[in-house]
Amino acid sequence: MATKMRKLPSAVLLFLLVADLGWAWALIPSPSPAGLSARRYDSIFSFGDSYADTGNNPVVFAANSVFNLVTRPPYGSTFFGHPTGRNSDGRLIIDFIAQRLGLPLVPPSLAHNGSFRQGANFAVGGATALDAAFFHDGSDPGNKFPLNTSLGVQLQWLEALKPSLCRTTQECEAFFGRSLFFVGEFGVNDYHFSFPTKSLQEITSSVPDVIRTISMAIERLIKHGATSFVVPGTIPSGCMPQFTSYLAKDDPAEYNSTTGCREDYNNLGMHHNMLLQEALEKLRGRHPDAMIVYADLFGPIMDMVESPRKYGFEEDVLTNCCGRPGALICGDEGANLCEKPAARLFWDVAHLTEAAYRYIADGWLGSIDSPVLEIYLGYMYLLV
Template sequence: MATEMCKLPCAVLLFLLVAKLGWTWALIPSSSSVGLAVRRYDSIFSFGDSFADTGNNPVVFAANSIFNPVTRPPYGSTFFGRPTGRNSDGRLIIDFIAQRLGLPLVPPSLAHNGNFRRGANFAVGGSTALDAAFFHDGSGPGSKFPLNTSLGVQLQWFESLKPSLCRNTQECEAFFSRSLFLVGEFGVNDYHFSLPTKSLHEITSFVPDVIGTISMAIERLIKHGATSFVVPGTAPSGCMPQIISHYGKDDPAEYNSTTGCLEGINKLGMHHNLLLQEALEKLRGRHPDAMIVYADFFAPIMDMVESPRKYGFEEDVLSICCGGPGTLFCGDEGAQVCQKPAARLSWDGVHLTEAAYRYIADGWLGSIDSSAGEKMHQLVR
């Protein structure tokens, strides 16, 4: 019998193994060179901030639209032709991932009237990993931001939705094992909200708390039956035009001489990403059956900043496409809009253009390809 099995083509062996395990896989085209088999997911569940928010923001900020320019043109103009609540001119990374995996765009959980059997997006612009109370000292009225849409709150929304998706433990584990979970990006708002009142040294001291919160969220989702995760690191916010404008220093040594980015803030992001990767490696050790992919947000953006022509971007890569002059935000009356968003990296000074998100999504999909293929090889061995 063993001899007969060895004569079978490897593809047949993989098919038999997959069928036995009850998994479904499909070959998904990818721009990466990996070219491995990628698991076909039935749904996507997403947690995060404005980098992933597909329309929850307008609901959360409904009482005061002045703080929510994404409800006004020219947001969404490149792909959707109208504002959708996305912080970009078009699609986000999560949109490209859904389309590449053959799934519908992930609906915002707070703004969707249909069912969520194909997935739900709990991300809200301005969300933090740490609970909102961490950022308010209670000494006065202070700022109302961040709102209470932290990672913990988003997990509660997910758990409230769960009974409409599955009825018992066995059914839920089967359902969520066929789902892809995106946990992040988280961290950038935790740090940005702290910049006005804390030094970089003070902010660095609570990075482990942010990482610990992300780790605990993944553990919590695993208990619900989730087995496939994409966990993005944080972006190089020292290269964000609005951050440079607000927190730029007179000392030239504060800037990278090649890119013009703020070195200290980018080092904070690199520290976050290092600790996150270490935490994810520990999670893989505790949960060997789970696929936990680290999605690099930092390196691809830095590559675009350092080599804009390679991506078809204009040389002045730190300039924004929409916004200004002065304190005008994109979407405000009188705000300027560039003619070719596809030639820009930054859309509104904090968020990226659809073109930039597409390049990043290609890299993340390659990572999913690679991790799924490696998981299959482990099973075959």
Template sequence: MGGFTPRAAASLLLLLLLRSPSPSEPVAAAAAALRARRYDSIFGFGDSFTDTGNNPVVFAWYSVPNPVTRPPYGSTFFGHPTGRNCDGRLIIDFIAEGLGLPLVPPFLAHDGSFRRGANFAVGAATAIDAAFFHDGEPPGTDNKFPFNTSLGVQLQWFESLKPSLCATTQECKDFFGRSLFFLGELGFNDYSFSMNKGKNVQQLRSLVPHVIRTISMAIERLIKHGATSLLVSGMVPAGCDPPILTFFPSADPASYEPRTGCLKGMNELSTYHNSMLQESLDKIRSKHLDVEIGYADFFSPVMEMVKSPAKFGFEEDALTVCCGGPGRYHFSGVVVCGDPGSTTCKDPSARLFWDGAHLTEAANRYIADGWLRSISSPATATN
């Protein structure tokens, strides 16, 4: 069967340009070229930025209330809550649509076929194993966060699914050679959970190499399983995140960026994480010349939307969330989106942030558009 094969197009690299998406060019503009790649499936990993419905299952395991199972989640596109931390579609949804593939089903909540892909991402997931964050806690401490849904656990879920997808080495090579492996944002939860345990920004920097090693080892592990096309997301600008701004404010005005109101130190941490991740990806590429590894810039487009919200049709107060409770950024750790007493903005498409850390469908669309348009058109490939 003709179509894209990584070996036939070994010279092609998923070059993701460091530029913000243009709102005037829809995701569909990239669809025709991308479909020529003939990806048959997508396998996703990550946290709530990528989770398409696993988190209700996991939260139920730990008996933790989950607001994403209630309206107004999902109201913009699906018309009902789907387990996504959004009013509609996520970046991975737009990536799938742009590639001409069905939306990627959540592994824990889907009872159908996974031949077209599976999503192992879970809201609140960390890159580093959860035990790392619970080390040193007194016996009997009832601290459920983070859940045991780290990247390593997600890889175990993938490996448990693999035998149902392919039986032999060659069959797996062929199947996964036509698959896109999407590693969504990871790291934000690692750092935020560490901040909750009292670590400052400087101490968080010492955690970055551990996070990057974990992500890099996961990539190597996926390559051993047959992955030949991977798209790896960088980290968002954590200093612009409404929950970070709410829970970890600074008394020093100089700690904030004058133009945006974002916390300088946390954005510098994100930049450091992204720089180390790109260096690691370069090393992996040099070892696996027949594997395509694209870096998806999450930082720049979000910063562009924060700095120039009107350019994207957003309201000027870019850090104010659409759905939430009382508070400086319409965000409250007590009254969350969907709670009695919470309110939802009239037009989610005019906001960057949906319920706190998570973006609106409109913002996700712009980011996905940029990532899709940044993927070079493939060379003609035949078996």
């Protein structure tokens, strides 16, 4: 019988990638407590930008109130009840994943004084894949932005922390082999920081350098003993309120007539994601014993933009909940705040609400309330 092709949901796609390497139960736990207690991972280590930062931002930007708005209400109001340094009203994808795997929320490496034996988060808001020197043309020797919190710097932070986690090579390989590593999201800031000074063609030409940097970071982590990776692609930044409202162009031809998103910025993101997936496939070939999973950010967010009602979102899906156009920035006193953050996709001009992050996390890992067997049977159905 001919195979009938249809689009697979993200959870099934992730399951297929993982199941192919024999790790299905590690990333999609059983709905029973016994299944959760039998999880594979003892710790989570995360690298990235504001989409993963759980509290390093206030440390890095301590002296800069413009970039430190996340320390003020209403950030964190939905779940934590107070600001935590997260660029959202509540939890991020990494938080939901940690909870799903029965692990503590991953502590920010720069702001946590306790143990990192169960993981550490090195992500920083505004972080780039490429080192800061790439963005300095020499015309302004005093230019210190973006700060040097790149992927390479975050790797150095892990390596500085390593002696407190394990001592011998064998011990480190065993420890990191029981850890889950998130490498990303990276790329958005690399491109956004270049928008004011470079053409889109010049920025597009830098995408291979960004992808190469991510690939080299994974190789470097493998040498430390890491074997399990989740590597998120980039977001559809052309849909951010930052570019659809605050910095909107006058030419309507630059925007998709259906979604309202900037086509050129989204095309850049799709190009990044295509090259990233190709690079990850090559890494799998060189490291067959490693699990390297691509995690889609672009698709789920676009689905929310195109079908907001399916997720319980209001129709003005590209309007941010906190700090509307014409008002103060989210975090400033008197900034506008929507009544129901759970009914919005965007929290502020560049980041998602906890509700949106939850949907993405569910798509990546599958719901604990849905037995893996049902996903497996769905996969078997597709083969007939």
